[in-house]
Amino acid sequence: MRPALERLQLIEHHLLGRPTAAEAAQWRVQLLTDAELAADAATQQQLYQALHEAGRRQLRHELELIHRRFERQTRRRDWLQTTTNHLRRVFSRQPRASQ
Known part of the structure; x- marks a missing residue:
């Protein structure tokens, strides 16, 4: 192995490895x-x-993107649920046609 690589390996061993006492x-x-x-x-x-x-x-950025996407989906779902509930209430108040 080249001396420069051996030196780097030695440094890495002591910075990242678990050298003995x-x-x-x-x-x-x-x-x-x-x-x-x-x-x-x-x-x-x-x-x-x-x-x-x-x-x-990078991880923080990715988590923020996931959070924003989740928030948008939740707002869309909430909007759809609110609208659907409102329409259900409106239609349930209308008198039914007799048969």
């Missing part, structure tokens, strides 16, 4: 001694946070 301690030492690794890890963490936030915004 020994790995976590070694990682903290590496971050203290390698400023470039610390910067790369910080950048990757910011990227993950931005992706997470973008996903939340």
Whole structure:
């Protein structure tokens, strides 16, 4: 594997994985001694946070669209039900023709 990919895999393991206590301690030492690794890890963490936030915004937007669609359908149903009830009342008041 290329060194850049190995480095990214290492960063991902520590940011997304579940490193052991020994790995976590070694990682903290590496971050203290390698400023470039610390910067790369910080950048990757910011990227993950931005992706997470973008996903939340997208989900919120989709839920709002579903809610609006449901509201429109409910209003249509309510309007139809109100109109139907009104017509039933009007027709039930009319005298029936005798046979």
